[in-house]
Amino acid sequence: MENSLGQRRKIKVLALDFDGVVTNLDVDWNSAIHMASTIAGHDVRSLLAFYESSHGTPVFQRVSKEMEELELKALKNAEPTPYVKEFLRKVSESRIEIWIVSMQSTQVVEKFLHEHGLATCFREILTRERYPCKKAQIAHVLEKSGVSPNEILLVDDSQRNIVNCKELGIRCFHFTRRQDAPRTKQMWDSIIDVVQGHNR
Numbered sequence: 001m002e003n004s005l006g007q008r009r010k011i012k013v014l015a016l017d018f019d020g021v022v023t024n025l026d027v028d029w030n031s032a033i034h035m036a037s038t039i040a041g042h043d044v045r046s047l048l049a050f051y052e053s054s055h056g057t058p059v060f061q062r063v064s065k066e067m068e069e070l071e072l073k074a075l076k077n078a079e080p081t082p083y084v085k086e087f088l089r090k091v092s093e094s095r096i097e098i099w100i101v102s103m104q105s106t107q108v109v110e111k112f113l114h115e116h117g118l119a120t121c122f123r124e125i126l127t128r129e130r131y132p133c134k135k136a137q138i139a140h141v142l143e144k145s146g147v148s149p150n151e152i153l154l155v156d157d158s159q160r161n162i163v164n165c166k167e168l169g170i171r172c173f174h175f176t177r178r179q180d181a182p183r184t185k186q187m188w189d190s191i192i193d194v195v196q197g198h199n200r
Contacts, residue, residue, distance in 0.1 A: 011171075011195050012151040014091060015141055017134075018102035018109050020157030020177040022084055022118075025074040025104070032070055036063045048103060048133065048160065055132030064128060068105040075108060080116050082181040087188040088121045094195055097145060100125040101137040101154070134161040138168055155191060 019025045029047070037044040039062050044050045047067070054060040091098055098121055102109050106127040113119040124144070126137040138154060145152070149169030156162055157177040166172055173191055176183070 009148075009150045009171075011096060011153050012147045013097045013099065013141060013145045013153070014191075014195070015099045015101045015138060015152060015154045015170075017154075017156040017158070017161070017175070018100055018104050018112075019071075021081065021155055021175045022100070023078045023080055023112060024178055025071055025078055027070050027074045032067060035066055035070075039063050039066060048158075051103060051128050052133040055128075064105065068108060071104055071108040072111070075112055078112060080118070082184045083188050085116075085118070087192065088118065090192055091195060092121060096195055097123050099123055099141050100127075101134055101141065101156075102126065103128045103134065105129060133164070134158070135164045135168065138165045138170060142168065142170075153191070153194070 016022055033044055033047060036047060036050060040050065040054070040059050044063075047063075050063065051060065054063070088098065100109055100113075100122050102125070104127060106125065106129055109125050109127055110119065113122070113125075126140060131137045131140065134154075134156065138152070141152060142149060150171060152170040153173060154162065154165050154170055155173045155175050156165075157175045159174060162172045162174055173187075175187055179187070
């Protein structure tokens, strides 16, 4: 997917997805969807769509809790994405607000960030317990940060999330999941170039 990075406006807020960007959770999502379908009592084709349609209901809570167990198990072998620590340091030096916008659980995200010394990098962590979808999370970021949509950059590995969030007028970078380290560094460098280039 083409990245919408060429527009000439200062980046003031960076919103990072968690799984697929900050780290890669090794979860068998096909089995997870099967488990969610069993709990829900109907065919769940997409966890993201399920979270959005069932948010705030008892069945959402039951499915979310089971998914959290799978995510916590995967967390035991999860490592930060190559060069993400260097990236966060550089962005922090540019005085850009950094947020986590994730469809994982709060416990999973906070546990990982604390274990790897990354928790202080972020202004706020938004997860599925509070918001039913990525678009709602970005709407919250817009409201709380007080910046214009064009001053927010979302970095996400989901094309679905990017398409939906672009409706809010924000800028997006499609982060390719599980690339080799040199390619991952190139992606971080591309984002840094934009952030620093618009904040000189």
